Amino acid sequence: MGRSTLLSVLCALVLAGCAGSAPEAARSKDRLLRVAAAVSAEPSAGAPAPGAAAEEAADAHEHEDEVDEDGAEVDDGLELPVDPGAGTRAHSPLTAMTEAQIEELLAKDPAALGPMSVGATNAGALFNGVRMPESDRWELVDPGHAWGTRETIDALDRAIAEVHRQFPGSPKLYIGHISARDGGRLSPHKSHQAGRDVDISYFLDARHRWYQRATAANLDRERTWAFVRALITETDVELILIDSSVQRLLKEHALKIGEDKGWLDEVFQYGSRKPRPLIRHARGHANHIHIRFYSPVAQESAVRAYPLLVKRGAIKPTAQYVRHTAKKGQTLGSLARQYGTTVEAIKRANGLRSTAIQAKRVYNIPRPSSGPAAPPKHVVVPPRRLPPPRAAEASPPARHDEAGPAMGG
Template identity: 45%
Template sequence: MRSVPPRALGSAIVIVAAASIAVFAAQRGARSSPNEGASAAPVTSARRMGALPGVASVLASTPNDTPQAASPPPPPPAPARCMPEPAIEVRVVDPPPVTELFRLAKEKPEALGSASVGSPTRGSLFGGVELKDSEGILRAGGYGWGTELVIRSIERAVREVRRCFADSPRLYVGDIARERGGWLKPHRSHQSGLDADIGYYYKSQATWYQRATAENLDAARTWALVRALIEGGNVEMIFIDVSVQRLLQAYVATLPEGEQPPEEVFPSPTKRDTIIRHAWGHATHFHVRFRDPAAVALGQRLANILPRLRGARRAPR
């Protein structure tokens, strides 16, 4: 074993002694300082280490290893409202004089267009258009005739939903009216081509007359459908069970302020004469009462002609 030179050993002893004296002085100063109270904290090991050459600078330069909490990411921007479908352009014909009106109704009815005669609960339909199965519509009712405006309004709303929501399933549409209108069992209305039973959109495979619930209703697509019908400008009333109304209102409440519907859409405790109204039996589908002033005006002109015309067309026994 190599021996330590006496000179080096003496230097080490001097350094250790100096460090011990510095620590002792620091402890004594902490106890006797007039600026500290009786409960002054004892000198910590870090202060003792700081008395040694280079230790204080090392402690001061030690980085803070405490992990900083990450700030939450900003919320995603609200999706932009899908552009609505173009408005419907339906041919409007000025009714001719009675004699010419009778001739056209008998020989060339397509020249007059659709006519809604009487009322939805006691009426008939002239020149109706039939709703057909399509890429977005699946007929569920046996009678799908209505005024041209009614049929085009349903088709327009379904097109908007399918354009705004990819992979949308086909929508069930029930009864509208008979080809010539009149009483349609089991409905009280559906007589003049202005009423339509329309299904809801569902999250999974749907069937006609399926009850809508919080678990299966596709509120986003259903609201887009209802909104498209209303914004088409041809809807008078929509009958929806109050349980389904609540589901739609809960969804609408999550939309940006600019997409909130006006007050006249949903009923409230102080407002009942709204577009959407409660009707028992409409948790499986909703009922739309359309407004078609041109067809109603033509129906008023034809009201006295059609009984004679249809009597003349009736085959003799």
Template identity: 60%
Template sequence: MPRWSLGIMLLLAACAACTSASWSATRPAAGPPRLEFSAHGGGDEEALAAAGEGITDGVPHDADELAAHEPDDAHEDHDDGEDPEEDIDASVEHAPADGGKPTAARSPLTDLSDADIERMLREDPASIGCLSLGATNAGRLFNGVQMPEGEGWKHLSPAQAWGTQETVDFLIRAITETRRQHPDSPPLYLGHISARNGGPLSPHVSHQAGRDVDISYYLTPQRPGFHRATAKNLDLDRSWGFVRALITETDVEMILIDSGVQKLLKEHALQIGEDPAWIDEVFQVGSRSRRPLIRHARGHANHIHIRFYSPVAQASAARAHGLMAKHGKVQPAVRYIRHVVKNGQTLGILAKRYGVTVESIQRANQLKGTFIKAKRVLNIPHPGGSAGAAGAAGATSAPASPPVLRPPVIPARRLPPEHATSRRRTPAPSPG
């Protein structure tokens, strides 16, 4: 065989292998994939890119759907507190952060008998306390707490600002600490946490279990709503102070911030004397940490997305969930597929395509009618599994075999070394 012919055959074989590898990386497996963090420390977005961007709950979007998912104007402000382009793959359950010794969450219900809890559910459900049931992208909220009014924040959507008691307490603590250091701080603008009873909250995939929060940056000047943060308008002292308080004063699971904003905050933190090794653990941008707390997600240049652990609410949910399902006190969790509407598509077409009902899509997206616009992102109930089928059919009773919930293990807070605190200079007052 001529040498050039052998070379061509080897080249064709290599191309075929690359094609096969590419397909296996983007094609969903038999079940929904569980996306893990990449070895270089990337977060949700990089995991999605590695496994095929646009995959949510194991269902890939068409190429034209992915194009429609990009905002027409990447600099567009969303002042209504909602985030139609939010790009969180909430199906990723984030591994505990590296750090000190983790703590197993414990609930006041732990030492009660099943009979005691059942009696509480019958006679005084409020006595059970606040429960965060299930995953943030397929969960519920029981006995939720509404974020109150306060001097340090203003509501954009108070009807969708329900969370666990811990979420509310943690958020207030971080804002209060920021204002203690900067007494003349303007208010932050608070968007969605969860609906009163949790569950699907359009346009989000997450925000279902009372542990996710959307909130503005500190800007100069501060304007109502969510506005894109840039080098010209980002109030670095206050914004870093708020993020630092979230990390050091609360049980935060992750913080989503656009990589461009991360770079500004990271440079500022180093300039004022924060410990470089600690900062490397905190930020994804320029980091060697495998599990940074602050991660990039598209659509988060105009607001911060915070996810808190709620140790008591999650542990109580694990203890009581089976009994609540037994007595029909909680609706089944439903997983969702994100779909970007294309021209000519109707709810009937989508219902047939995904094997669900028109009514279930309307409920999942709070639609009163049947008209839908192109490029709108819809949550489609996943028909697979008992929970998905119940949700698609609109059932309100719990499935016969509810999923087993386990108390979370809360990682130690990632605190800076003590000497870094003494080296931090006091920042100059920023304009209000």
């Protein structure tokens, strides 16, 4: 089947899919549009045939394995450990309130408590979420799943605004999933459950489409690096997932324009042996960036209000998981028996469609609970990883032969 014929068939399927139930139609439409985008893209050297590329693009997000270059899973759901002495403990206005005051607001004016990011990003919830607004600087791919904390929305806006400050008239970015309105499981992701994860496009050339793969031929290095740099230096970003092939292009550009190599080695996983870089490789992220923000106020508010939210039924108790690295020969059945849970519970916790598992992969194993789940832990936000001044920005050294300032007499 020729490419034009295949595209025609896919477009017809998109239109036909809209006739079903709204949620199912939206899911089908999104998947088919991704396939169509992949088919219409020009294949790079050595790339699979168009049909294979289309299927790979469509499945990349649905099977978001997120593994690093050594084959170990990127910690995409659990919060990264932070030395309490090396960061700032988050604070919330709710800390000064009594439980009775919080409970009264929950009953009469819950919105007054503000947004709350509850639990881990792969096992959490969102309370009083804020929807990403419409803008001429971005396009919401799925507005119904573009809810986050106020801090997430503001941080994203700030980083995009910085690109437009440097490059007026920049094209729109595509913003994919953030979270559902109340958080929780959002297919096909493992994370995106607590209003702090964002999927967003790269800045590409004029033919840019959502879910289009970034390559050396189409990546707008200047704008994309300005965006990533603003995320790192002007927001409380916890993690950025970018394919190593794109990391290479951005790092080379950053070095070319005079960024400090030592700082870039702290930031990028590509070409560096530094522990815990902010930007990590993850399979399936050559066609979009995954950003996770800290939301200090929203997270700390959730810690304070969690027992009352559960008590009043505003949220369900957040799940708790054991992280298990699968060994050769293990099955979901053996893991279920080992941990006292069920095969179906493990499948749900990991977004698995079948019972097949892979050795050396890390899986979430639900803990059986005999009582309420433990409340979220207090959050500590590490210092931002700021670069040293660029050479052009540094103050010139003082010259000893220069005359001092004139003195009035």
